Each structure stands twice: as structure tokens, then as C-alpha cells.
Amino acid sequence: MQNPVTVEVTRGKLVESRHRGMGIVVDGDGKTVFAFGDVESGVFLRSACKAMQALPLVESGAADAYGFADRQLALACASHSGEDEHVALAASMLERAGRDASALECGAHWSSDQTTLIHQARTRDRPTALHNNCSGKHSGFVCTCAHVGYEVEGYVGYDHPLQADIRATMESLTGAALGHDNCGIDGCSIPSYAIPLRGLAHGFAKMVTGQGLEPIRAKASRRLMEACMAEPFYVAGTKRACTKLMQVAPGKIFAKTGAEGVFVAALPEQGLAMAVKCEDGTTRAAEAMIFALIARHFDKASETHQTLMAMANKSMRNWNGIHVGDIRVTDALFA
Amino acid sequence: MQNPVTVEVTRGKLVESRHRGMGIVVDGDGKTVFAFGDVESGVFLRSACKAMQALPLVESGAADAYGFADRQLALACASHSGEDEHVALAASMLERAGRDASALECGAHWSSDQTTLIHQARTRDRPTALHNNCSGKHSGFVCTCAHVGYEVEGYVGYDHPLQADIRATMESLTGAALGHDNCGIDGCSIPSYAIPLRGLAHGFAKMVTGQGLEPIRAKASRRLMEACMAEPFYVAGTKRACTKLMQVAPGKIFAKTGAEGVFVAALPEQGLAMAVKCEDGTTRAAEAMIFALIARHFDKASETHQTLMAMANKSMRNWNGIHVGDIRVTDALFA
Numbered sequence: 001m002q003n004p005v006t007v008e009v010t011r012g013k014l015v016e017s018r019h020r021g022m023g024i025v026v027d028g029d030g031k032t033v034f035a036f037g038d039v040e041s042g043v044f045l046r047s048a049c050k051a052m053q054a055l056p057l058v059e060s061g062a063a064d065a066y067g068f069a070d071r072q073l074a075l076a077c078a079s080h081s082g083e084d085e086h087v088a089l090a091a092s093m094l095e096r097a098g099r100d101a102s103a104l105e106c107g108a109h110w111s112s113d114q115t116t117l118i119h120q121a122r123t124r125d126r127p128t129a130l131h132n133n134c135s136g137k138h139s140g141f142v143c144t145c146a147h148v149g150y151e152v153e154g155y156v157g158y159d160h161p162l163q164a165d166i167r168a169t170m171e172s173l174t175g176a177a178l179g180h181d182n183c184g185i186d187g188c189s190i191p192s193y194a195i196p197l198r199g200l201a202h203g204f205a206k207m208v209t210g211q212g213l214e215p216i217r218a219k220a221s222r223r224l225m226e227a228c229m230a231e232p233f234y235v236a237g238t239k240r241a242c243t244k245l246m247q248v249a250p251g252k253i254f255a256k257t258g259a260e261g262v263f264v265a266a267l268p269e270q271g272l273a274m275a276v277k278c279e280d281g282t283t284r285a286a287e288a289m290i291f292a293l294i295a296r297h298f299d300k301a302s303e304t305h306q307t308l309m310a311m312a313n314k315s316m317r318n319w320n321g322i323h324v325g326d327i328r329v330t331d332a333l334f335a
Numbered sequence: 336m337q338n339p340v341t342v343e344v345t346r347g348k349l350v351e352s353r354h355r356g357m358g359i360v361v362d363g364d365g366k367t368v369f370a371f372g373d374v375e376s377g378v379f380l381r382s383a384c385k386a387m388q389a390l391p392l393v394e395s396g397a398a399d400a401y402g403f404a405d406r407q408l409a410l411a412c413a414s415h416s417g418e419d420e421h422v423a424l425a426a427s428m429l430e431r432a433g434r435d436a437s438a439l440e441c442g443a444h445w446s447s448d449q450t451t452l453i454h455q456a457r458t459r460d461r462p463t464a465l466h467n468n469c470s471g472k473h474s475g476f477v478c479t480c481a482h483v484g485y486e487v488e489g490y491v492g493y494d495h496p497l498q499a500d501i502r503a504t505m506e507s508l509t510g511a512a513l514g515h516d517n518c519g520i521d522g523c524s525i526p527s528y529a530i531p532l533r534g535l536a537h538g539f540a541k542m543v544t545g546q547g548l549e550p551i552r553a554k555a556s557r558r559l560m561e562a563c564m565a566e567p568f569y570v571a572g573t574k575r576a577c578t579k580l581m582q583v584a585p586g587k588i589f590a591k592t593g594a595e596g597v598f599v600a601a602l603p604e605q606g607l608a609m610a611v612k613c614e615d616g617t618t619r620a621a622e623a624m625i626f627a628l629i630a631r632h633f634d635k636a637s638e639t640h641q642t643l644m645a646m647a648n649k650s651m652r653n654w655n656g657i658h659v660g661d662i663r664v665t666d667a668l669f670a
Contacts, residue, residue: 002337009595009616011379011519011520011527011529012517012518012519012520012529013516013519014377014379014517014519014529016378016379016519016529016595016616017595017596017613017614017615017616018614018615019615020355020615042349043351044346044349044351105655106654106655107653107654107655107656108654109654110449110453114445114452117449117452117453117456118445118452118456121452121453121456121457122456122457132654181348182347182349183347184346184347184348184349184351184659184660185346185347185653185657185659186653186659187653187654187659188653188654189653189654189655189657192346194346194347194349194351260344260351260352261352278352279352279353279615280352280353280354280355280614280615280617280620281344281351281352281617282615282616282617285615318442318520318521318522318523318524319441319442319443319444319467319522319523319524320440320441320442320524321442322520322524324519324520324521324522325519
């Protein structure tokens, strides 16, 4: 199946680059509301499914045992920029479980946000695992293991009981089988699975509606999504897409990005969830797609719709501030 | 016309992202040696054509008047990383023409290379126009204007005589008409034109062979390309693709990247030139394509071929150094 061109990047009067993509919107029953491109082939979920991976932290009672509030839960679902607040909060989560950064198995990297990287470069010799964009998720993993009684060391491994718990949780939510055949290793070393976008969207539709979920999972799902919507800075960071999206209409939009052009969103009031993937893995296109796809579900006259469409169709300026072109979504998103 | 998938990015056993692209290899007469995808539609040349834009600097006598050697000419053709050596050399070029950084109209930006950015952040408050990746090209422009007697101020404008000279030079080389209809504004504020990849490749084939060029242009072209091949660090920088490519087989490969997934190369010994564009504008794919396309033209048993193919098919490691997948070129580049 040929994925349509969903995003165009213009310069002057011409199109300079084109992105193809696929996407789907479903309700809590899994009924397709709208779809484009190939939504049945495997897509690596990457960080888009972090809220699913955080369910054991809540369902096991670890979050309550360590007194985690919205901020900590948001960080457990985050791909953060490594700003000082993110780093400090991850450290304090580990401390509540009597651990420290040495327990983290995610590796270390400088911030991918330029402003944050400049600050980091000026204030430290090198980044630690706490600066890794996944340090909140990993701190959540460490806390879950510590509370449940799993050995913490090796928690990133495919065969570790925590990863088996996460696998079972995600299979149940998405309806997709997860195993060695559709498994890869993520940037932070945990297993990442490739499943159809349809399953990813349906999983989030279940989480946001509670439909088809046992009460404990429905409650944990709602708690995690509400935490992210209440503390959007802790899900990403300053000027980041997830943070800005959840600030557009507080409590009405849950959103989470993943590497290689994946993005999910859920709309509690509409009982819908959606997932997109840019075929070529480019973030700018995944962002434009999810902005427009969310906008479709708000009244055209509303400020929310207009703000989202202004984010989807973005003007580009050069180093002198001159308007040189635009990133714009195509009709494929409005068929 | 449907552009083929030319580069795949894998994770585990599966393909995670796919890039489509187009490309062409031609000889000095413009005869097609190999082509894939749409090579007849307009592609913004961006920085891939900097060696063409530097021709007036040499042809006008400015380069000789200011005593420019290989290093300065390489920097005039460069998209450099803003390393200390690049910045100092651009400043010294301007000084020879009695100017300074205040004459540059390219705007300022931090380095896009992480290691260089960290160094810049630790040693200065903010970047200047000398740190702009185009500062060597712009210093060449300023020197050309100063030598010829054009007013320097406004040299980036479409109607400035320098830009008219560049336009005429590029029209003659590429055989494409350049005007307001296929013009956009580049990141550094000068005009950028969209022309078929075929014309771009043919222009560089003329430059590398001298075929069909007046003697003064043939000599200037050879001088610029030889300067780049002799001083590859000054064309890009540490660990950058253009620099590494020209170091693989010194004197045998000229290469220059451009924003939004454009790349050109020329092979003096074979009398060939080539140009590629990644449809979605992604650098990793443009690099893989040009590496493989150059490799095609070296004997399969040679170290040059093997080094280039090892650059084209690249292993990716995560923050813990674990192999997670590969960037690999497809059969579309070897049809």
C-alpha cells in the first residue's frame, strides 16, 4: 500500500520536500473513525507508548507507596529535554525507593534541545543517566521493581519480569502479539515492539475511555493520562510539541511523541485516540500530522481548532528572520 | 513519477523507516550514465551548488588579488561546522579585503555539530555571523564585490549585480533557466533556485571535465574543486560527510552537501558527476545515497569501494553502545 504525501515543506512558491505518512483515529470499541495509509503493518512504537509502559508502576501500588503525584507520573511517561527540573525530579523519584542514578540502565546523552544543551554545556562536564530523555520512565521502572520485589539490576532485559509484565499489559491493550519476531532494542535499551498503528490507537482509546478494561487498569490509565495533562512540562519540556499540545486545551488533549516519526494522542471528551507515523521517520512531519488530526476533532470555529491548525501549518524563517517557506499538511489528512 | 525507496532504516529484524529519493550520474557531455526517480523536476540546490557560486570569486581575479590559496577557496565553497579554524579563516579573508564580520549578511547561528556547539557554548556568549555555516561563502562574496567595485551592502539581494553574475554562471553551467518563478530564499538569505537534478549533475560534470566551458571557467572550476579536495576540513569539518568523503580517496572525489537532502559529487578521473535528493529532505538518506552512488564507480575489490559501502550501510548504536539497527541502501541504487 502506498502511503499518501501528508506534509509538504515549501520554499518560495515551490514544494521543496515531501513526507508520506499513515494514521488512524479510533473509538473505545476500536471502530475506525478516520484512516489514511497503511495502518495494518508493524510500526515500532518507541516512546509513543510510554504511558502504557508506566501502567505497572501504578497498578502494582508502587506509585502510591512512594507518594508519587501528577508530576512524578507525568515524568514516568515522558521523553523530557533534560532540563534541570526533569533531572531533579527523576533523582528524587529514585531516592524515594532508596536508589540513585547508578540504578538507571538507560545510558547518558546531552539534551537534544539546543537551549538546554547550551545550559548543560555551561554547567557540567558531561550528562548523566538522569539527563537521558527516558530517565523518568526508567526511574519508574526502578521504583516498580523495588516495590514489587523484582531484582532491579537487568530491568531493561527482554526476559526480566518487569518487561514481561509490560509486554502482557501492552498485548492486552493493543490486541497485538509481542515477541522476539517484532521486537527491537530502543535507544534507552528496553525492548520496543512493532505493531500496527490500529492497535496502538485502539490501546490508547481503551485507556482514555476505560472501555473493555478491568477496573484497576481503567483507573490506572485515567490517572496516568490525567497526570500528563496536568503537568505537560514534565512530559517533554520548554517549547516541545507534547507540552505545547497539552497546553492548548488543558485536560482535553493527551499527546505523546516517539522517535522515528510516531505520535499518539487521545481526546477524553470525544472518547477517541489516534496514532500517526511518518514513513521516513521525520519529527517535523509527525508533529504536523498529529496537530492537524487533533484539530479535525474540535469545532472549526473554536480557538482550539485554530491554534492547532496554526501549529500544523508552520511558517519557517531563516537566520535573518526572513520568511522562506512553510511546513503544511495536505488534503490527505482532511479526506 | 514515483521515486523509489532508496534507503531503509532497520531496528531488530524489521524496517522502521523508509526514504525515497532520486539521483543521476552524467558525463561531461550530459549523457546519462545511471538514473533513478524523477530527475527532471525542480529541486532546490541549496548549498550543494556553492562551488558554482564561488566561480565569480576566482574568475573576477579577486581570489588572486587577495592571495587566496586552497584553504580560503575551500572555505568559500563550504558549509562548515563553525569550528575555531573555520571562523578564524573567514575573518582573515574579510580582513584581506579591508572588511570585517559586520559586512556579512548571512545571519548568525550556533553550530549544528554537537561537539562544536558544546565548545562554542563554553567559550562565548553567542555566535556571530562568522560562525554561520555559510560564512566562508559570504566572505568570498564580500571579497568579490570589493575587488570588482560592486557595492558590498545588499550583496545577498536577487537584484544585486553579484547575484546576477552568479545566476548567469549557474544558467550557463546547468542549462536551466533561473528566475523569480523557481527562486526561493536560502537559510543565509541569498537566492536559491530549483532546477532538475539532471542540470545540477551536468553542471558539475562540466566543471570537473572542463567540457563545453570557456578556458577561464574551466580553469576556475578545476581550481575550486582541487582546493576542496586538498582541504576537505575547510569544506565541512570534523566527522562531517563531505570532509570524510574527500578523505577516502584524496583528489579522486569532490563532494558537497546541501540542506533538505541534496548531495553532489564529481569524480575527476572518471569525468563523471552525480546529484541526489532525498524526497523528504533527510540528511542521513542523502548521505547514504551519495556514498553508494560514488562507490558504484570504483572497482568492487578496491579499498575505496569498500570504505564507501561501509559508510553507506551504517550500523546504529544506542546510548549504551548496543547495536539496535542499520541504515542501508536498497537495490534501487544498484539497478
